[in-house]
Amino acid sequence: MLHQEFISKLEALLGKDRCSFSPEDMVAYSYDANPEKRAKPEGMVSPKNTEEVAEIMKLAYAYDVPVTPRGGGSGYTGGCVPVRGGIVMAMDRFNRILEIDRDNFLVIVEPGVVVKDLQAEADRIGLMYPPDPASIAFATIGGNIAENAGGIRAVKYGVTKHYVMGLEVVLPTGEIVRTGSKCIKDVAGYNLTELFVGSEGTLGVITKAVVKVVPKPEARRTMTATFATLEKAAEAVSAIYATGVRPATLEFLDRISLEAVEKAIAFGAKPEEGALLLIEVDGSDHGLDAEVEKIQAACEKCGVITFRKAQTDEDREDLWKARRALSFALCEIATEWEDDDISVPIARIPAMIRKLDEIAERHHIIIANFGHYGDGNIHIGMTTGKNGGPFPMVAKQEVVAAVVELEGRIAAEHGIGCVKVENLHWNIDEPTMNLMRRFKTLLDPKGLLNPGKVMPEV
Amino acid sequence: MAKQTQAEKLAALQKLVKNETDKCIRCGECRTVCPVFGETPLERYTARGKIAIADSLARGELEFDAHTRELFDNCLLCTGCASQCSSGARADKVVIAVREAFADKLGVPLVKKAVAQALSLPGGVLETGARIGSAAQKLAFKAVPETSGLYRRFAMPLVDKDQYVPQLAATPFRNAVRFAGNPDQPKVIFFTGCMTNYFMTEIGHSLVKVLNALGVAVEVPPDQACCGMPMLASGEHEIVRKQARRNIGALALGGADVPIVTACASCGHMLKHGYLDRFGDDPGLAPGLEDIAARTRDITEFLAADALRDRLAALTAKAARRSATYHDPCHLRKAQKLVTEPRRILEMATGGAVDEMRHPEACCGLGGTYCLANMERSKQIQAKKIEDAVSTRADVVATACPGCILQLRDGMRRRKGANMPVKHIIQLLAEAIGA
Missing domain, CATH: 3.40.50 (Rossmann fold)
Structure with a gap:
């Protein structure tokens, strides 16, 4: 139960229309895109400037109230689900792009800006903000930074952390700090920016960010290549990298994903095709055709079955169709899926898929794999099928063990949130976990900011 | 249909809401398309928020009180969220169903009731009052230059000083036109909608002129009624059921292959989807409504079809x-x-x-x-x-x-x-x- 005094002080600070304690609002802030984790907060606040965030944190500290910051609420791991109650801090009103600095290739944004809007603003003046997760149309930049979001262009352009140059952060205890700068080379002090990027809202509330943008590539080319097996596709990927070409995007679908999509939208896959690569290159227009030729040659050397090139934007959409239809197609196989998001060093992808096949066989389950081949990030869908029995949870643990054996990571771009907390020890050893805890305790001695996330509590 | 008991009504609401709740994966895609959320960024106004709250309401975890009603009333039913949703969740259906439940429990707000009253009686207030109303309106409103509209001369409720008020036509369109064109030519049935019939008759006359010029005759069934969208949106579905039945009769004119055209996007949506969404499970209405839905074309859709496009060009x-x-x-x-x-x-x-x-x-x-x-x-x-x-x-x-x-x-x-x-x-x- 929130203290009445605490409620009154919040109302005095924000006005009654920017905080709520009503039961229906508590329902509306009880979820993100994770299908299972729900928890209702006891209140919600909607601050609109840094000072308000700081005041709210001070009040929360004075009254021992947990605070869960929230961006677009589009995460998959329950990162903004208020599992310890308290209040949700909705950052939606921080929705301004404050400055686009074309000469210095940077944009200063508030955290509630939707990533697509940031991309569109950059695009208007010939610039590009590269991180491109599937949720760009509704996820916020604050959430992307807090989760260190990835996306389909990571293979060439990297992930969110590579584009955050500086942050304004409100610490759990209410101090306002500023990390980083507008400078590319900057060794003035510790690299605190990266401490907050990917911290999932457990160390501070981001209230402003300086993000890097790059010149927009003049053109791009899109291709798909199919192979009999994922091993053959893997050989092709190695062959592509050996040519010196660096694709911007390198996505894959395994056999089960491919079959599911074919069944759903009949895009023309042949029965002998067991893997599909979706490849994009971008850069200056005149150089791209040569890159496409090199990629095609590399694929042909490795037994490509069908190689398609997009000539127009319409063709491009056509090639993307299979990838985009995937989620929908998988729902046709089964409605209940256990999803995971893992990564391995890229050369280990075939080994990882082999292990997943073994797990599927051992537990009589279906495993569909797809994702970002080029950066080693596999999205795994596991199910017992449409009328299958309960899912054997031990299979999930075996996936984790396989990931670790191949020097992979149990979370690639969806965060730990509250759903992978108990598995973090697979990747993070005890001394390192202790160091993380010390950071957390230093910044948030009472453990009130987004409690129950990332690390198991001692 | 026999009157539903409270328990049956609740069960029906639960079923409808559960159907959409199961589809909604709460990804948040709907956040960026909602005009209301765009003005007031509170999660309760998003489609997923409304679906989640409706789910709690239907399961008895929340009260049907005025405070909860506000958020369901605060939806334009633009269908932006539903058209955007990758999972096909229909928040608009949920909103309409929940509004019905609220109307049932708490009644319909006066202003919405008044609109429903004015529109729901064919031959009623608007029609018989048109001539007198049109003259009386001129006493209360000044003409807006360059349009057929008006603005007020003195203070009145719900109309502020800048409010544009459309002028009631002296002769409703359906009284002026019953059939236009050569009876030997192919014809369409024109579903006028209330705005065109009572206020913006020039839209109807333009439609007739264009279609006649293309060699298409226009029949205007006099018995057609308001499509019922405003009442559906207010939760007064029983009125809409009557309107639907009346329109099935009125539009049956001319046979199965005669297209129904409309120049009102909302009427078109109602004829194509709104009726079936709400009454598709009413065996007495479904076949007639399916027939209407299959024959309905927006006027721009009708004109853009291959057969007419070249002649129009x-x-x-x-x-x-x-x-x-x-x-x-x-x-x-x-x-x-x-x-x-x-x-x-x-x-x-x-x-x-x-x-x-x-x-x-x-x-x-x-x-x-x-x-x-x-x-x-x-x-x-x-x-x-x-x-x-x-x-x-x-x-x-x-x-x-x-x-x-x-x-x-x-x-x-x-x-x-x-x-x-x-x-x-x-x-x-x-x-x-x-x-």
Whole structure:
């Protein structure tokens, strides 16, 4: 139960229309895109400037109230689900792009800006903000930074952390700090920016960010290549990298994903095709055709079955169709899926898929794999099928063990949130976990900011 | 149909809500398309928020009180969220169902009731009152130059000093036209909608003129009633059921293969989807409603079909070039997926490419009676639209829904220095093909 005094002080600070304690609002802030984790907060606040965030944190500290910051609420791991109650801090009103600095290739944004809007603003003046997760149309930049979001262009352009140059952060205890700068080379002090990027809202509330943008590539080319097996596709990927070409995007679908999509939208896959690569290159227009030729040659050397090139934007959409239809197609196989998001060093992808096949066989389950081949990030869908029995949870643990054996990571771009907390020890050893805890305790001695996330509590 | 008990009503609500709850994966895709959320970024206004809250309501975890009602009333039913949703969740259906439950428990707000009363009686208030009303209206309102609208002369409730009020026609369109064209030619049935029938009759006359010029006869069934969208939106589905039954009879005219055309995006949406969404499980109505849905075409959709397009191009070949921007009515673009058709027709009418605004798809903020019950937010949404339209500096704003026209004209009046005329595409087309 929130203290009445605490409620009154919040109302005095924000006005009654920017905080709520009503039961229906508590329902509306009880979820993100994770299908299972729900928890209702006891209140919600909607601050609109840094000072308000700081005041709210001070009040929360004075009254021992947990605070869960929230961006677009589009995460998959329950990162903004208020599992310890308290209040949700909705950052939606921080929705301004404050400055686009074309000469210095940077944009200063508030955290509630939707990533697509940031991309569109950059695009208007010939610039590009590269991180491109599937949720760009509704996820916020604050959430992307807090989760260190990835996306389909990571293979060439990297992930969110590579584009955050500086942050304004409100610490759990209410101090306002500023990390980083507008400078590319900057060794003035510790690299605190990266401490907050990917911290999932457990160390501070981001209230402003300086993000890097790059010149927009003049053109791009899109291709798909199919192979009999994922091993053959893997050989092709190695062959592509050996040519010196660096694709911007390198996505894959395994056999089960491919079959599911074919069944759903009949895009023309042949029965002998067991893997599909979706490849994009971008850069200056005149150089791209040569890159496409090199990629095609590399694929042909490795037994490509069908190689398609997009000539127009319409063709491009056509090639993307299979990838985009995937989620929908998988729902046709089964409605209940256990999803995971893992990564391995890229050369280990075939080994990882082999292990997943073994797990599927051992537990009589279906495993569909797809994702970002080029950066080693596999999205795994596991199910017992449409009328299958309960899912054997031990299979999930075996996936984790396989990931670790191949020097992979149990979370690639969806965060730990509250759903992978108990598995973090697979990747993070005890001394390192202790160091993380010390950071957390230093910044948030009472453990009130987004409690129950990332690390198991001692 | 036998009267449902409270328990049956609740069970029906639970079933409908569960169906959509199961589809919604709470990804948040709906956040960016909601005009209401755009003004007030609170999760309860998003489609997923409404679906989650409706789920709690239906399961008895929340009360049907005025506070909860507010958020369900605060929806324009633009269908933006439903058309965007990758999982096909229909928050609009949920909102309508929940509003019915609220109407049942707490009654219908007066202003919405009044609109329903005016529109739901064929031969009632609006029709018989048209002649007197039209004259009386002139005493209370001053004419708005360049349009057929008015604004008030003295203070009155729900109408502020800048409110654009459409003028009640002395002769409703359906009284003026029953059949136009050569009886030997192919014909269409014209579903006029209330705005065209009572207020913006020029839209109806333009439609007749264009179709007749193309060699298509127009029949206007006199018995047609309001499509029922405003009542459906207020939760008064029993009135809508009666309207639907009446329209099935009225539109049966001419046989199964005669197209029904409409020049109102909301009427079109209602005829194509709204009736079936609500009454598709009523065996007495479903076959008739399916027939209506299959035959209904928006006028721009009808004209853009291959058979007529070339003839229309010939008729408009000498159209004077004028610059026009286009506002997508939500119920045309999002609900009926008609995006290129109206633009193609508009281009023929104005002799050149559409001067696109930045967000042609953004809602105008009318939302039927939403603009009366939620005036402040409606005006905020309207203001953004007007700024966008004005920034194109086009000669005219074209659209394809009388409701949007009303709202855009009102917005033009309110915005300093803006005097862009707002017209239906069919009016511009009638102007382009001349006498």
